[in-house]
Amino acid sequence: MRRMTPARRILLLVAACVFLACTAVPAWRGAKIAYHLHTARYLLGQGELAQALSWLAYPLQEQPRSAEVHYLLGNTYRRQGNFDRALRHLAKARQYGWRREEVDLQVVLIDVQRGDVEAADPLLDRAAVHAVPDDVAVEVYEALAKGYLALHRIEDAMVVLDTWIQWQPRAVQPRLWRARIHERENDWDRAAAEYRQILSVKPDDVPALLGMAGALLARNEPVQALPYFRRCTELAPDPTQAQLGLAQCLRRLGRGAEAGQLIARLLRGSLTLEQQATAHYELGLLALADHRLHAAIRHLQTAVDLAPQHIALRDALAEALEKAGKSRQAASHRQQAERLRQQEDRISRLLAALAESPHNPDLRCDAGDALMQGGYPREAVRWYMNALKIDPEHRRAHESLARYYEAIDMPDLAAEHRQHATQAGAQPQLSKPDQPDGLRGDGPPPTPKACGPVQDQPPLQKLEQRAGPP
Template sequence: MNARITTAPTRREFLGHLIRRPWRYPWSALAVLLLAGIIGLAAYFAGWQIWGEVHYRAALRSIEQATSSQTRANLEQALAQLKLCLQVRPRSLDTHFLAARTARRLHLYDEAEEHLSRCKKLDGVPEALSLEQALIQVQRADLGSEGFLWACVQKDHPDKLLILEALALGYLQTYRFKDALAALDLWLKEEPHALQAYVWRAELNKRLSGSDYLDAIHDSEQALALDANCDEARLNLAEVLLHKNMAREAAVHFAYLIDRQPGNVAPTLGLAKCKYRLGEAEEARKLFDRLLRVRPEDPEILSESAKLLLSTKQFGDAEEKLRRSLRVAPYEREALFDLSRCLELQGRKAEAQKYRDEYNRVEKDMAALKEVTRTIMESHKNPDLRRQAAQILLRNGKYADALMWLNSALLEDRQSAETWLLLAECYQKLEKPEESAVCRANAAQLQRRIIP
């Protein structure tokens, strides 16, 4: 009888048997399943980490692009990418730090401080965290670390450009225009493609140029050369051109912005002003009517549309719109002047004189404010001058601007009962009774210390 000779199955045959009849090889099947699971899990985690790295690198690209194009949009995109990355790497020090910096540049200060807090728990470099905290403070108009930051700039710190950006913003918010201009000039010298620096300097030069505006036009054009879709720079340029009575040139930019921002009132109002100045009355009227359907009680729209009515001798309609405008904004110079002229043209000279006198008073106040502002630029640490500016603004219904001046005065001297009382009045006008009560309490506490 011949013995049957059996041979061991080959590897391929064994795998075939294992797949077709796994119950015959339970331990081998289990080992294969475990191995496949481990490989799958490793692939999953590797893919997850790669996904996080992709978002981190995308954030870096967006931050780099933010230098010369669509600054805010690119920074917002970068922050969104960093948040996705943190879903994968919740303990990544680099990602939290970059998210803190990006949030700060977007003026999201609470969010920035949350990321800095995480960085501190993750043993972040103390010097880097301290610098970032100082930048948050200066952007919040607290310039206590100003000397330290300028020292970093002079030592050619790696983050010099970001420091100059924060300083410029802090100076702009505290009306230290001369210092803001110095920071912006140095920023652009170091980084000639800094879009945000051109936009801010154009706005600042518009304030400082008087009737010339050449520097403001130059900076706006430089910004648009870097990024033709920078709507902020284009709107600024259009408004400056309109101020220079270059209505035809301004109209081109306003029309471009309307196509890009159909829901934004500012370019439509600008184009309506241009059409009026160019003598295209019917086109101007259509634009004003469209605006008044959206914002029927907007004082500027009412006042500007009244100019068109005056030019066509529709005195009754013009008077009605000017009175509506002054009910909302009773101290607006142009509306006061135009209403005086409208009444005078109707033969109501005594009533017209009343509005002309108010116009002259406001005009005198605005001239005084301009002089105080100029003096503040030379002596920015004087809180009395800041209070004086705020008082002029309060007297003329500019409550939000007055609030900014008073807050900047507090940064120089928190022990002034007068400043706290003016703040209380300002908050009351802004219909914020709780804030007003706190300011009155602070003033009373300081007065008790002074009066024995």
């Protein structure tokens, strides 16, 4: 046998390396994509939506025509409330061959999250007969809760969350939402109780740790809040909010120098407008406590400029101005703070009335007007649109939307709503019942439907009857 020459041996070795590279690189890339998709699905199941999006970036880059990648992106954006992006990715998922029934479910859940909660009824009725996987049941619970909250039907949202917890007692997400609802109502004891339940199951859950710290701080318990904020700074991918809370605790505990140093360091970084306002507010209070009135006024004025709707900021600025002998400016800020309090009180009374009459479009327009006057136009528009969901020809809602779209230079939308308002004005105005058509009988209206465990009962069940309308 002829001996292989050194040159031929080297050539074969190079060829083998090239072959291995050509086969190993695609295999490695495929394994990396599969790992990213698996991790993204896990994070979706945990409700970690922002992290799920970051893990889907690489698969999208490598496989831009992957039906699965676009479906997962559509699911994630839908749960984040970014419905336009969700619909674009879901359309691509369908185009590239993803299962049509799963895409259709996501589209229905978008409608439910937007407040069209009745859109879930056919799905719930069908699922009452046929078993539904647990992950689908969770998505329906989540969308229903968000839809009821979008309509400010708090009692209905609580019914869904309560039933979800009865089914999955260790679930984090429904308890987190219940805590947030209690926070809206300034019921810090109940909010703290929910956070404790979450932390007993998942001790390092960052939203629960941050929420618990905030609830304790709201109860003026900075000593108890301090370790929760410290733990958040260790665990959170972005510890800024926890560090601001830590600084608030330090100030209340009389450790002003530490608080000031921490806030000054944060201001050198990247903060949201809300966080900047909080940081300057805290620095203003520190300066006010040290009788450094010029610095206090400077920081508090900056805070008010960044967040003009915050009453506490104006109150503090008025106090600093008064102490500096600037009584006229102080009086102006006190008047503005009082107007904001009256607006908040009006909104609170409207929300209480809506809890009693959730299907009254006039009350929803009243809430929209109050929010528009208070400087929250996007929230106001949502309330006007909710009024139109109840009564598509509600004249006042169309007129309000027409004015809004004219003000932001969107003449086509303004003209469309103006035309609807004119047509509604030409029709006789009938008084609207608090309940929609089909709910006018003597018996109580139906309660929301919800999901249950696949193993022991049909996964979508009607909830226990509750007193009062949905």
